[in-house]
């Protein structure tokens with residue numbers, strides 16, 4: 512018995528030769544981006560102040576950005592204060608709230 516498996520697919524790639532439109536090299540464009548950062552922002556994760564070119568930037572570093580995404584701010588289920596949880600599953604802003612919530616739950 513012969514098993515003939517033909518899984519290889521042929522993909523014909525059409526290579527397009529795009530004629531690149533000539534980019535005009537003007538020597539005076541770089542003066543627009545100055546080295547001074549126009550925006551002074553406060554990092555929404557660590558609260559540090561930082562300077563940036565982008566007014567939409569919220570975090571001072573990629574680290575803070577990743578942490579903020581991983582651990583978004585939560586509202587304490589007991590006192591309803593907004594806080595930054597250390598872990599994703601943290602429900603309360605402090606140990607006190609945690610104990611109080613457990614005690615008053617029943």
Ligand SMILES: [Zn+2]
Nearest residue numbers: 554557571575
């Ligand atoms: Zn930060």
Ligand SMILES: [Zn+2]
Nearest residue numbers: 587590604608
């Ligand atoms: Zn709380």
